[in-house]
Amino acid sequence: MVKIVTDSCSDITPELAQEYGIMVVPLYVQFGDKVYRDNVDLATVEFYHKLVKSKVIPTTSTVTPEFFTKLFTKLAKETNEILTITLSEMYSGTYGSALQGKAMVKNKCHIEVIDCQLAIGGQLLLVTTAAKMAQEGANLNQIAQWVREAIPRTHVRMSFDTLEYLRRGGRIGKAQAFLGSLLKVNPVLSIKDGTTFPVARPRNRAQAMDFLVNFAKGFHHIEALAIEDATTPGELEILAQRLKDLVPPERFYRSKISPVVGTHVGPHVLAVSILEGEC
Amino acid sequence: MKANLPDGQLLKEIFASGTTWLEKSAPDINAINVFPIPDGDTGTNMLLTMRSALEEATRNSDSDASSMTKSLAYGALMGARGNSGVILSQFWRGLAKGLEGKSSFDAKDFATALAEASQTAYEGIIHPVEGTMLTVLKDAAEAADKTAKVNSENLLSVLEAAVEAAKDSVARTPSLLPVLKEAGVVDAGGQGIYVLLDGALHHLKGEKDKMQYRQPRLVAADVALTPKMAPTATEVEVPYGYCTNFVLKGQSLDLKKLKKDLGKKGQSLIISGDESLVRVHIHSFEPGEIINYATHLGTLHQISINNMDDQYVEFIKMQKERLPTADIAMVTVASGDGFLEVFNSLGTAITVPGGQTMNPSVRQLVQAVESAPSDNVILLPNNKNIILTASQVESLTSKKVKVVPTRTVPQGIAAFLAFSYEANLEKNAQVMEEAITAIKTIEVTKAVRKTQLNGMKIKKGQFIAILNDENLIASGSNIKEVIFEALLKADIEDADVMTIYYGAETQASEAESIAWEIQDKYSIQVEIVRGGQPYYNYIISLE
Numbered sequence: 001m002v003k004i005v006t007d008s009c010s011d012i013t014p015e016l017a018q019e020y021g022i023m024v025v026p027l028y029v030q031f032g033d034k035v036y037r038d039n040v041d042l043a044t045v046e047f048y049h050k051l052v053k054s055k056v057i058p059t060t061s062t063v064t065p066e067f068f069t070k071l072f073t074k075l076a077k078e079t080n081e082i083l084t085i086t087l088s089e090m091y092s093g094t095y096g097s098a099l100q101g102k103a104m105v106k107n108k109c110h111i112e113v114i115d116c117q118l119a120i121g122g123q124l125l126l127v128t129t130a131a132k133m134a135q136e137g138a139n140l141n142q143i144a145q146w147v148r149e150a151i152p153r154t155h156v157r158m159s160f161d162t163l164e165y166l167r168r169g170g171r172i173g174k175a176q177a178f179l180g181s182l183l184k185v186n187p188v189l190s191i192k193d194g195t196t197f198p199v200a201r202p203r204n205r206a207q208a209m210d211f212l213v214n215f216a217k218g219f220h221h222i223e224a225l226a227i228e229d230a231t232t233p234g235e236l237e238i239l240a241q242r243l244k245d246l247v248p249p250e251r252f253y254r255s256k257i258s259p260v261v262g263t264h265v266g267p268h269v270l271a272v273s274i275l276e277g278e279c
Numbered sequence: 280m281k282a283n284l285p286d287g288q289l290l291k292e293i294f295a296s297g298t299t300w301l302e303k304s305a306p307d308i309n310a311i312n313v314f315p316i317p318d319g320d321t322g323t324n325m326l327l328t329m330r331s332a333l334e335e336a337t338r339n340s341d342s343d344a345s346s347m348t349k350s351l352a353y354g355a356l357m358g359a360r361g362n363s364g365v366i367l368s369q370f371w372r373g374l375a376k377g378l379e380g381k382s383s384f385d386a387k388d389f390a391t392a393l394a395e396a397s398q399t400a401y402e403g404i405i406h407p408v409e410g411t412m413l414t415v416l417k418d419a420a421e422a423a424d425k426t427a428k429v430n431s432e433n434l435l436s437v438l439e440a441a442v443e444a445a446k447d448s449v450a451r452t453p454s455l456l457p458v459l460k461e462a463g464v465v466d467a468g469g470q471g472i473y474v475l476l477d478g479a480l481h482h483l484k485g486e487k488d489k490m491q492y493r494q495p496r497l498v499a500a501d502v503a504l505t506p507k508m509a510p511t512a513t514e515v516e517v518p519y520g521y522c523t524n525f526v527l528k529g530q531s532l533d534l535k536k537l538k539k540d541l542g543k544k545g546q547s548l549i550i551s552g553d554e555s556l557v558r559v560h561i562h563s564f565e566p567g568e569i570i571n572y573a574t575h576l577g578t579l580h581q582i583s584i585n586n587m588d589d590q591y592v593e594f595i596k597m598q599k600e601r602l603p604t605a606d607i608a609m610v611t612v613a614s615g616d617g618f619l620e621v622f623n624s625l626g627t628a629i630t631v632p633g634g635q636t637m638n639p640s641v642r643q644l645v646q647a648v649e650s651a652p653s654d655n656v657i658l659l660p661n662n663k664n665i666i667l668t669a670s671q672v673e674s675l676t677s678k679k680v681k682v683v684p685t686r687t688v689p690q691g692i693a694a695f696l697a698f699s700y701e702a703n704l705e706k707n708a709q710v711m712e713e714a715i716t717a718i719k720t721i722e723v724t725k726a727v728r729k730t731q732l733n734g735m736k737i738k739k740g741q742f743i744a745i746l747n748d749e750n751l752i753a754s755g756s757n758i759k760e761v762i763f764e765a766l767l768k769a770d771i772e773d774a775d776v777m778t779i780y781y782g783a784e785t786q787a788s789e790a791e792s793i794a795w796e797i798q799d800k801y802s803i804q805v806e807i808v809r810g811g812q813p814y815y816n817y818i819i820s821l822e
Contacts (some may be wrong), residue, residue, distance in 0.1 A: 062493070064489070065492070090494075093489075093492045093493040093494065096493070097492055100491075100492055167499045170499065171496075172499045177463075177626050177700070179499070180624050181625060182621045183625070183806065185696065201625075201696045201698075203775070203804075204775060204776055
């Protein structure tokens with residue numbers, strides 16, 4: 001069976017990883033001298049508490065090539081096909097590390113590495129669907145081809161209270177167009193072509209949620225849908241109620257923005273990701 | 280001598296990594312280059328200058344810090360290109376001065392040398408401008424000095440402090456240099472300095488291998504990125520002339536006289552070097568005259584003359600690629616410095632001054648549309664008396680223009696906020712028209728004469744409130760009472776967000792006290808913004 005590997009920025013929960021047999025590789029978040037593995041040593045609740053309270057600004061770092069080499073070598077004992085799906089290369093060096101790690105594997109195992117040009121829920125939808133295909137017996141080429149074709153059909157929208165975290169971490173991308181507004185807005189951004197794009201400027205959180213809901217309802221055919229929050233489970237519940245009928249329950253995913261992504265987006269993000277059905 | 284002190288070899292190595300870092304970000308640095316001339320080559324110029332410095336350093340097998348820095352400085356001088364390159368070569372000259380006679384150096388020496396380097400960079404320029412790479416160098420040097428005072432042995436922590444300070448300094452450049460703020464960018468040269476130092480720091484941290492598969496993180500401006508590179512409606516297009524660069528070799532060159540004489544012949548003059556070898560960078564319409572002058576002083580080498588107007592055309596192309604899709608420019612009409620700033624902060628391409636009793640002419644609007652940096656333009660008149668004028672623009676330009684008939688400034692702001700980067704011109708115009716219907720505008724002003732309107736008798740000097748620029752809905756001598764009555768008539772209970780724009784002659788404190796009372800009475804999000812508008816004490820929007 002094809003083994004599916006991804007990174008922690010996919011926000012795949014341990015339960016999902018278990019269910020679909022996905023190997024989730026953690027990135028790192030660093031507060032001062034202390035280094036934590038994303039979602040492993042530092043849970044989201046604790047992290048966001050620290051993010052808001054701590055005077056030290058956390059930094060993040062990528063997975064090393066050596067880590068991937070070791071992981072691939074180990075996995076190669078159980079399988080001869082590995083598909084690794086990483087977050088956008090524009091956000092992190094994880095894709096490069098995976099490629100380098102792959103080059104150093106002295107084994108005949110067939111390893112494919114794909115930069116999915118997304119992160120968070122969008123990546124989650126691609127990875128879980130890929131893992132489902134693997135469970136159903138698809139081979140590496142089939143799954144890899146499907147992922148590449150599905151990337152343009154995968155849409156992510158995130159609403160923010162502030163873009164300051166994105167700016168500070170250098171991941172603002174084209175959404176810089178929304179910085180510096182003299183009016184209070186709750187910007188909605190997308191991830192496209194691997195980077196951050198401006199989408200809309202609702203005036204408050206309620207309008208922002210309406211925007212996310214209308215965005216999701218605008219699709220004719222949705223294959224899978226993921227919603228995420230960082231520190232606002234109440235809002236996530238409301239969002240879930242408003243969107244749950246759009247897809248069958250087994251293709252409706254709820255998750256949390258991981259600490260590594262949280263470092264760059266801040267504690268008040270809500271996200272909706274959609275895998276659009278093939279026409 | 281301590282055997283493990285940093286020496287010339289280490290210096291060369293860390294700045295080689297810095298240069299690798301610079302190479303990775305050079306295209307992005309080029310793209311934000313707007314000062315002094317938007318010619319889009321700062322990243323490349325700094326990179327080529329550093330390469331030349333390193334080539335010279337590679338020829339030097341001496342591990343002596345002083346000797347190595349001199350090689351770097353000489354190489355930088357010989358290879359310096361453009362404004363930023365020459366300033367960078369000055370930086371190296373200063374660093375070499377600071378490390379003069381030292382075979383190795385500690386953190387304190389390095390901090391001292393950085394200070395010297397920053398000072399030397401300033402000296403190369405007749406009129407130093409803050410918010411440029413000079414400021415970034417200065418801030419980095421100051422932070423390094425501060426850290427070295429408490430931790431004189433640890434080069435890593437000193438460089439770390441310098442890099443952090445450089446990063447913050449780069450982020451501040453738009454607030455120091457208005458041309459950067461207008462363009463929504465940070466200073467390109469400052470960004471280059473930050474990247475160079477950051478790369479050096481990564482090397483020092485032992486992350487040289489990791490750097491291969493990593494990308495430098497550039498500092499973003501704290502302001503909106505706006506497509507304002509094209510000249511605005513009121514500006515006349517002026518050609519930029521030629522960027523002239525050369526190295527002058529001679530004997531006992533008088534640098535002061537050279538500066539003074541050349542200063543009269545052009546702009547952006549930078550001179551770097553000593554009395555036997557000088558790098559000159561200058562912008563001029565008559566490069567021949569400059570070359571001619573310099574040949575009388577010594578021999579000329581590495582002469583390059585670039586037409587900056589050609590570079591500018593390339594730069595504009597590059598800008599369009601950077602902008603977030605939807606190639607649509609917004610042109611707005613507004614009066615009041617606060618409103619102008621609001622529209623700027625939202626990303627307007629051009630704001631034409633105008634409004635109540637000062638309607639812009641068709642010609643002014645056509646000019647603004649013509650100079651907007653896109654062939655697709657949305658025009659927001661923001662006043663009912665300007666809508667008709669604006670609608671004539673469409674037939675007077677070859678560009679595609681959509682007029683969204685905003686009758687008030689808040690309608691214009693609501694329309695602007697509804698702009699979608701994912702929609703085309705027609706769809707956007709439609710979305711904006713819909714957005715207008717969701718907003719109510721209350722304008723509060725003083726009656727200029729005695730009158731009777733909507734069954735209300737109004738005395739001269741009384742306050743009146745007008746809804747959607749149409750209906751008089753409240754009047755009285757107490758401004759607060761008038762506002763509250765108007766809010767009630769405008770169905771404040773149905774609104775979520777209220778924005779109070781106070782006028783040029785209204786106190787912020789008065790606006791605040793009104794806002795407090797409103798928040799006490801209604802559950803609504805209230806925001807106070809300075810509109811700075813004439814005539815109207817308050818312009819209030821309910822949405």
